């Protein structure tokens with residue numbers, strides 16, 4: 232099972248390596264990892280996607296909490312959180328397919344950010360499934376390169392009942 | 393207030409933390425620190441190898457419960473300390489390790505004796521720091537002590553650049569330490585306590601399985617009270633030995649790979665396992681799928697990561713063991729439906745079954761003729777010290793025989809490298825223990841292999857008048873490995889025979905110590921008597937049965953009930 236974990240940590244040198252070292256040292260896997268400063272410059276937010284049984288994810292969460300520099304660990308689910316990822320795609324765009332690529336980009340509300348005679352670079356943000364969908368559609372046309380940021384997530388504002 | 397140097401401030405901070413003895417080795421990067429120490433009342437025990445410094449600080453911490461301190465120079469000094477740090481980390485021992493670092497402008501430049509010790513020790517410390525601003529120096533040190541001694545204890549390393557400790561600063565006043573991201577849970581949840589206690593009242597075959605956490609949290613008294621109030625038999629891990637008196641009736645001794653028949657059978661048959669400050673280590677559980685399959689599990693531990701890590705837990709209690717045990721005792725004292733006498737009566741069949749197991753397969757060994765049996769040496773040591781000695785061990789068969797045959801009645805009397813199993817630990821740890829308690833008997837139960845790993849520390853013991861007694865169980869083998877080869881590798885003794893071994897009696901003399909040897913059983917007692925009567929460092933060389941094995945033994949990967957017996 233894929234799990235997204237959001238971690239607030241002290242924004243200090245070496246803290247990120249404590250987190251990644253924990254994953255490698257204990258044999259936990261990292262599918263993606265994304266980290267940057269929060270509103271409070273002393274705190275960074277790290278979002279990590281991992282795969283494993285629930286017991287493994289429970290261990291990961293506990294081990295993260297145990298790190299002295301970790302302030303808060305939250306397991307993300309799509310009900311209570313908004314998840315987004317950005318992807319940059321370089322897609323083959325030759326005479327026959329240029330229009331088709333643009334149409335797809337438009338449908339997915341992506342943007343063309345770089346153009347050459349033979350390719351477009353496309354920027355797209357969305358949920359992991361949306362990104363997977365555009366990749367699946369563009370693959371037959373010819374994707375030359377994919378760069379993904381990894382997922383970031385934010386809790387939804389609590390709704391009043 | 394006037395300014396003082398960083399080094400002077402470090403020394404003052406150590407004093408503020410109550411440190412009287414540290415263990416260290418000098419070098420370029422820590423010249424200032426050692427210089428400042430000279431003007432203080434703190435004794436630095438000058439070891440002969442930095443691994444020895446950390447093990448000695450570790451031994452000091454284990455017997456006193458205080459934070460042990462080691463001071464090492466940068467580069468090779470720091471890397472030499474790593475095995476010691478990892479040893480303390482695995483056994484949750486509170487240490488503060490101060491390392492020198494090259495001056496800040498040189499960091500990252502591959503400067504002379506530069507090593508990224510913070511990077512190297514990240515996975516084997518509870519936490520570590522490189523101090524890069526002088527105003528952070530003292531607050532960081534205070535945090536280091538706080539983190540080392542609270543929660544689940546552990547080693548904390550503080551890396552101190554040479555130019556930083558030479559900088560002048562105004563010594564900051566002590567303020568309460570608050571670390572927003574480090575808040576161990578000290579007190580148990582009352583709902584969990586009640587749940588646990590009610591479950592215990594229903595158990596027909598309860599077992600207390602206790603580990604090093606009980607010793608680290610100084611809760612032997614609370615544990616003993618609970619066990620006796622409820623007539624619950626107790627088994628201890630290697631790290632937990634002494635937390636409940638081994639000579640008391642409810643003690644089943646150690647469990648696990650070299651545990652007693654009784655302890656392993658009791659856990660297998662139990663309907664309720666109450667784990668206290670123990671972590672279900674693989675040497676304890678044997679084959680996990682067959683471990684305590686009939687039992688519900690209550691697990692008390694201050695470290696949530698230990699709970700449900702290896703074994704599913706039914707009633708988790710995150711707390712300091714002392715508080716949790718005290719809360720349980722109090723619950724039973726105030727619960728009107730609980731009557732200790734009735735409880736004792738109710739558990740009688742269980743306790744009877746347990747004594748039958750012990751009668752059938754007690755810890756035993758074959759003692760024949762004049763050859764010295766290692767178990768006999770340990771029993772004699774126990775007898776002649778009245779069970780009062782502090783015992784440190786090396787690693788291997790010597791360690792297991794010590795655990796099995798020196799019946800520990802008190803906490804903080806057994807000092808052994810459990811988690812990491814570090815050969816070479818026992819002698820420096822004994823020096824640390826002896827520095828803490830100069831008037832007590834401290835014995836390092838050693839193997840002929842292990843003792844050679846830090847034998848240079850004999851000079852340290854001598855220099856600081858530590859009358860440590862080293863008892864070498866000399867089998868001429870890396871015995872524990874040989875035992876595995878005997879049992880599982882068709883007796884192919886690959887690289888476990890040491891054909892060249894020093895004459896330990898002569899070696900003792902070379903270090904200014906007393907060397908004694910016993911080659912027959914009848915010589916054992918006189919040798920030990922003489923050693924104990926000597927107020928000097930002593931090495932006893934016991935030429936033991938060469939191929940004696942440690943039994944019971946659970947072969948790796950087997951269930952604990954599949955023990956090989958004597």
Ligand SMILES: Cc1ncc(C[n+]2csc(CCOP(=O)(O)OP(=O)(O)O)c2C)c(N)n1
Nearest residue numbers: 788789790813815839840841842870871872
């Ligand atoms: C530093 C280190 N290296 C290797 C080992 C593996 N090992 C475990 S026990 C043992 C043999 C120890 O021999 P000795 O000290 O003579 O003790 P004995 O088992 O013979 O009592 C070895 C090599 C270890 N535990 N520690």
Ligand SMILES: [Mg+2]
Nearest residue numbers: 839840869871
């Ligand atoms: Mg040996």
